Amino acid sequence: MPQQDSYSSSSRPLEALAGGRLTIDxxxxxxxxxxxxxxxxxxxxxxxxxxxxxxxxxxxxxxxxxxxxxxxxxxxxxxxxxxxxxxxxxxxxxxxxxxxxxxxxxxxxxxxxxxxxxxxxxxxxxxxxxxxxxxxxxxxxxxxxxxxxxxxxxxxxxxxxxxxxxxxxxxxxxxxxxxxxxxxxxxxxxxxxxxxxxxxxxxxxxxxxxxxxxxxxxxxxxxxxxxxxxxxxxxGGKALDPGTNPMVPVVKVEARILMVRDVAENQKIGYGGAKTATKPMRLAIVAAGYADGFLRRAGSSDKNPGGFGWLDGHRVPIVGRISMDMMALDVTDVPETVARHGVFVELLGPNVAASDLAIYAETIDYEYLTGLGRRFHRRYGTLGLRQDGT
Known part of the structure; x- marks a missing residue:
């Protein structure tokens, strides 16, 4: 009998109703x-x-x-x-x-x-x-x-x-x-x-x-x-600090874009105004935050870079603080036909290793994997390749 979480197997949200999806291979x-x-x-x-x-x-x-x-x-x-x-x-x-x-x-x-x-x-x-x-x-x-x-x-x-x-x-x-x-x-x-x-x-x-x-x-x-x-x-985690990781990724987390918005230069972004736009930007607001296991410490500020997501071959940096239910990603260089309402952005998976995110959050990949939230639509399947073909 599978272990139950706060959503029973009969009441877990369908993918269409969830802010994100978690695929486990x-x-x-x-x-x-x-x-x-x-x-x-x-x-x-x-x-x-x-x-x-x-x-x-x-x-x-x-x-x-x-x-x-x-x-x-x-x-x-x-x-x-x-x-x-x-x-x-x-x-x-x-x-x-x-x-x-x-x-x-x-x-x-x-x-x-x-x-x-x-x-x-x-x-x-x-x-x-x-x-x-x-x-x-x-x-x-x-x-x-x-x-x-x-x-x-x-x-x-x-x-x-x-x-x-x-x-x-x-x-x-x-x-x-x-x-x-x-x-x-x-x-x-x-x-x-x-x-x-x-x-x-x-x-x-x-x-x-x-x-x-x-x-x-x-x-x-x-x-x-x-x-x-x-x-x-x-x-799929990295056991040794030095060297490359020989293990293959086993989870992929994708979050839905709730809105794409333009931000003018010098505008403050997110809680506390931690990040200032240094140029005109387009931001994708996605439905995943620290309540879903994406650690607040991985957000960015004017002093420190943050983590990143992946969208159709583009690395999209986290902009500003990570909120409870959402975060902002810089999609300025992503075609508008790609970065649009309802599209899913990879936040963890073949193109975004948990060990990479952990560096920005000053933690280890264990914390990311064990803390992935329960609000995602969970499914079992194949992750597919990295977008560089590996």
Whole structure:
């Protein structure tokens, strides 16, 4: 059963009534999963991280397509997500990264979910539940190797693993850690975390291990271990800061032009008059704003450039602040027959990468993908090529 949002499947607006449309290419996600799998060393399983509604692409729809492609293991953040996913994939291995919530062990067990145990209290509760039912259920254990977020510090992990009363009642099936600086390949913390993870788990060669997120896949085979769990790269995002992005885009957002207007030189544009027209301009006002996930920080001012859209081969810059429901685009150089009322402008997709927009908004492409609004008409299909033919 697909995960529901504020519009039920029967009440989501038709495309004709929506300000924008969001196209999701499930085959492109599958292509990215195959690309990531091919980067892994022999013997490493390629799982999929599908938390946050599969980075905005639809949890169950995306996971089902990946399962068809051969993916067998999935990581989510919350037990709610895991329960939705279990309805769609009854036989998949599902890990819950946020761990075991108090008093919920029976729910995890009934749905065959594997908590990633992040603390001693979680381990104690899972162990007690398994002991009471005399069932050594599977769970992962998270080791904090330098992120200082979730997980056991290496010395505590060693104590826990030496305590048969704690770990003897359940089956530790996976050791997990998370790279803090993987997107920066030369960052010294990557090697420190790798060495710490190896040292902490060396006594348990029989238990599978997972360190590589999307960035870890591209850091090389030393980081791959037994299971890689890519996220952002599946959805076309850029895992490493330097270099080009080998992944194909998977989403396309287009917004409807509400009005095309002429603006005289020296006129102020948008809230706060942040942008001044330096020449006579034509602006297209489009029906997408920060309520739809287009971050206000990506707007432009007289001091700073902003993001951009794409219209029939033309890069059209954002002019002024992004409002809740709309933004202005500079279509001065676009033929009037093209930039007209009702036409859709690409705001994210093959010609406008989320990683490019993220630069203007001083953020990362994760925020764009996971924050795409719910007012768009959502559809699944093929994105097509960039307008330069690639």
């Amino acid at each position: 499930l085959d492109a996600i599958a292509t990215n999963w195959r690309t990531l799998s091919e980067h892994l060393r022999d013997g490493t399983e390629c799982a999929a991280t599908v938390k946050a509604n599969a980075y905005g692409t639809g949890l169950c729809e995306t996971a089902e397509r990946l399962s068809q492609e051969g993916c067998r293991t999935f990581f989510v953040a919350l037990p709610q997500e895991a329960l939705h996913l279990r309805e769609t994939l009854p036989d998949a291995t599902i890990y819950v990264l946020d761990g075991l919530f108090p008093g919920t062990a029976a729910t995890y067990a009934a749905a065959n979910l594997r908590p990633v145990l992040n603390s001693v209290p979680e381990i104690e509760e899972w162990s007690a539940y398994c002991r009471a039912g005399n069932k050594p259920l599977a769970a992962a254990i998270h080791i904090d190797t330098g992120m200082n977020r979730l997980g056991l510090m290496p010395d505590m992990f060693a104590q826990v693993m030496a305590d048969d009363y704690l770990t003897g009642a359940f089956t530790p099936c996976l050791f997990v850690s998370h790279l803090a600086c993987g997107s920066t390949p030369d960052h010294p913390l990557n090697q420190i975390q790798l060495d710490t993870f190896r040292a902490a788990t060396a006594e348990f060669p029989e238990i599978p291990k997972s360190l590589a997120n999307s960035a870890g896949v591209f850091l090389g085979p030393d980081y791959h271990f037994d299971i890689a769990r890519p996220g952002i790269s599946l959805y």
